[in-house]
Amino acid sequence: xxxxxxxxxxxxxxxxxxxxxxxxxxxxxxxxxxxxxxxxxxxxxxxxxxxxxxxxxxxxxxxxxxxxxxxxxxxxxxxxxxxxxxxxxxxxxxxxxxxxxxxxxxxxxxxxxxxxxxxxxxxxxxxxxxxxxxxxxxxxxxxxxxxxxxxxxxxxxxxxxxxxxxxxxxxxxxxxxxxxxxxxxxxxxxxxxxxxxxxxxxxxxxxxxxxxxxxxxxxxxxxxxxxxxxxxxxxxxxxxxxxxxxxxxxxxxxxxxxxx
Amino acid sequence: xxxxxxxxxxxxxxxxxxxxxxxxxxxxxxxxxxxxxxxxxxxxxxxxxxxxxxxxxxxxxxxxxxxxxxxxxxxxxxxxxxxxxxxxxxxxxxxxxxxxxxxxxxxxxxxxxxxxxxxxxxxxxxxxxxxxxxxxxxxxxxxxxxxxxxxxxxxxxxxxxxxxxxxxxxxxxxxxxx
Numbered sequence: 001x002x003x004x005x006x007x008x009x010x011x012x013x014x015x016x017x018x019x020x021x022x023x024x025x026x027x028x029x030x031x032x033x034x035x036x037x038x039x040x041x042x043x044x045x046x047x048x049x050x051x052x053x054x055x056x057x058x059x060x061x062x063x064x065x066x067x068x069x070x071x072x073x074x075x076x077x078x079x080x081x082x083x084x085x086x087x088x089x090x091x092x093x094x095x096x097x098x099x100x101x102x103x104x105x106x107x108x109x110x111x112x113x114x115x116x117x118x119x120x121x122x123x124x125x126x127x128x129x130x131x132x133x134x135x136x137x138x139x140x141x142x143x144x145x146x147x148x149x150x151x152x153x154x155x156x157x158x159x160x161x162x163x164x165x166x167x168x169x170x171x172x173x174x175x176x177x178x179x180x181x182x183x184x185x186x187x188x189x190x191x192x193x194x195x196x197x198x199x200x201x202x203x204x205x206x207x208x209x210x211x212x213x214x215x216x217x218x219x220x221x222x223x224x225x226x227x228x229x230x231x232x233x234x235x236x237x238x239x240x241x242x243x244x245x246x247x248x249x250x251x252x253x254x255x256x257x258x259x260x
Numbered sequence: 261x262x263x264x265x266x267x268x269x270x271x272x273x274x275x276x277x278x279x280x281x282x283x284x285x286x287x288x289x290x291x292x293x294x295x296x297x298x299x300x301x302x303x304x305x306x307x308x309x310x311x312x313x314x315x316x317x318x319x320x321x322x323x324x325x326x327x328x329x330x331x332x333x334x335x336x337x338x339x340x341x342x343x344x345x346x347x348x349x350x351x352x353x354x355x356x357x358x359x360x361x362x363x364x365x366x367x368x369x370x371x372x373x374x375x376x377x378x379x380x381x382x383x384x385x386x387x388x389x390x391x392x393x394x395x396x397x398x399x400x401x402x403x404x405x406x407x408x409x410x411x412x413x414x415x416x417x418x419x420x421x422x423x424x425x426x427x428x429x430x431x432x433x434x435x436x437x438x
Contacts, residue, residue, distance in 0.1 A: 079345075090436055128435075
C-alpha cells in the first residue's frame with residue numbers, strides 16, 4: 001500500500017491570491033501527520049486539495065488506494081474527512097448519519113452498532129444532531145469518518161471550540177480507532193501541543209504562500225499521555241530554538257533540518 | 261378539476277430542481293385572467309383548457325420559489341457527500357432534497373391557495389360545472405345567501421385539506437428540529 005504524496009507547485013485562487021507554493025510532503029501508510037501553521041496560511045486549502053475537493057491547482061497528488069475489502073463486504077473507502085464543524089445532516093438521526101456514507105448501509109447494521117458502542121453513542125442512535133451536545137456531535141462525526149474504514153483520513157481542526165476534557169476524550173477515541181484501522185491521517189491544528197500529543201510527525205507550514213518549512217518527528221512511545229499540558233515542555237523547547245515557528249518564519253537552518 | 265390543479269402544482273415542484281428559466285421570473289406578472297382567456301380561445305372551452313390555464317398560472321410561481329431554495333443550499337453539507345463519494349441519488353435524496361423541503365412546503369401551500377382561487381375564475385368563465393359556475397349563477401340572481409353557503413363549504417374543504425394533509429406532512433418533515 002502506498003501512502004500520500006503531495007506536490008503542489010502553485011495554488012492560486014481566482015482573484016490572484018497565491019495560497020500555496022512549492023508545497024510538498026508525503027505520508028507513509030498508516031502514519032499520523034499533524035500540520036501546524038499560521039492561521040490563514042492555506043492549511044484548509046491543502047486538505048481540500050488532498051481530498052480532491054479542489055482540483056484547480058498546479059501539481060501532483062497521489063493518494064493511498066482504498067484497502068482491499070475483507071470479510072463481511074464492508075466496502076472500505078479511500079477517504080474520510082472530518083471538518084472543523086461536525087457537518088452532520090440535521091434531518092438524519094445519528095445512526096442514519098453514520099449509515100449515510102456506506103454504500104449498502106442495510107448490510108452493515110452490526111458494524112454501525114459496534115462503532116456506536118465504541119463511541120459511547122449507543123443510547124443516542126435515534127437522536128437528531130440538534131439534541132446532542134457539541135462533544136457528542138463530534139463523536140458522531142468521528143464515527144462516520146471511521147465507519148467506512150478509510151485509507152486516508154483528513155481532519156481540519158476537528159476538536160476546536162469544545163472544552164478540554166471532552167476534547168481529550170475525543171483524542172483518545174481517535175487514537176484508539178486509528179490504532180485499530182491504521183489509516184493515514186493528516187491532522188490540521190493550530191495547537192502545537194495537540195499536534196505533539198497525537199502525531200508521529202508534525203509538519204510546520206510557512207505564511208502565505210505556504211510551504212513546508214520544518215518537520216518534527218515525535219518519538220514518544222504509544223499509548224501517550226493525552227493531557228496537552230504534559231507536552232508543553234517539548235513545545236517550549238521547539239519554540240525556544242525557533243521562536244517564529246508558529247508564525248511560519250525560520251531563523252536559518254535548524255539542526256532538525258528543513259523539510260524535504 | 262381541483263385535482264388537476266393540485267397535480268400540476270406537484271408537477272411544478274418536480275421539474276424545477278435545476279432548470280433555471282428566466283421566463284419563470286416574468287410569467288407571474290402576466291395577469292391570470294389573460295392566461296385563462298387565451299387558454300379557452302386556443303384550446304376550446306373544455307376541461308383541458310381549464311387545467312392548462314391553472315397550471316400555466318401556477319407553475320412559474322412555484323419554480324421561482326423553489327429556485328430560491330436551491331440557491332440557499334448549504335455547500336458545506338454538499339461537500340460531505342462529495343468526500344464520502346455518495347452516489348448522485350443518495351446525495352440528492354439525503355443531502356439536497358431535505359434542504360429544499362421548507363421551500364417546497366411553502367411553495368406548495370401558497371400555490372394551493374392560489375390555485376383554488378384561479379380554479380374558481382376558470383370555472384366562472386368557461387365551464388358548465390363547479391363552484392365557480394355555481395357562484396356565477398348566484399351572482400346573476402343576486403343570491404347572497406347561496407354565495408355565502410358556497411364560500412363556507414369551499415373554505416371548510418380547504419381547512420380539512422390543510423389539517424389532514426399539509427400539517428401532518430410538515431410535522432413529519434420538521435421532526436428533527438429540536
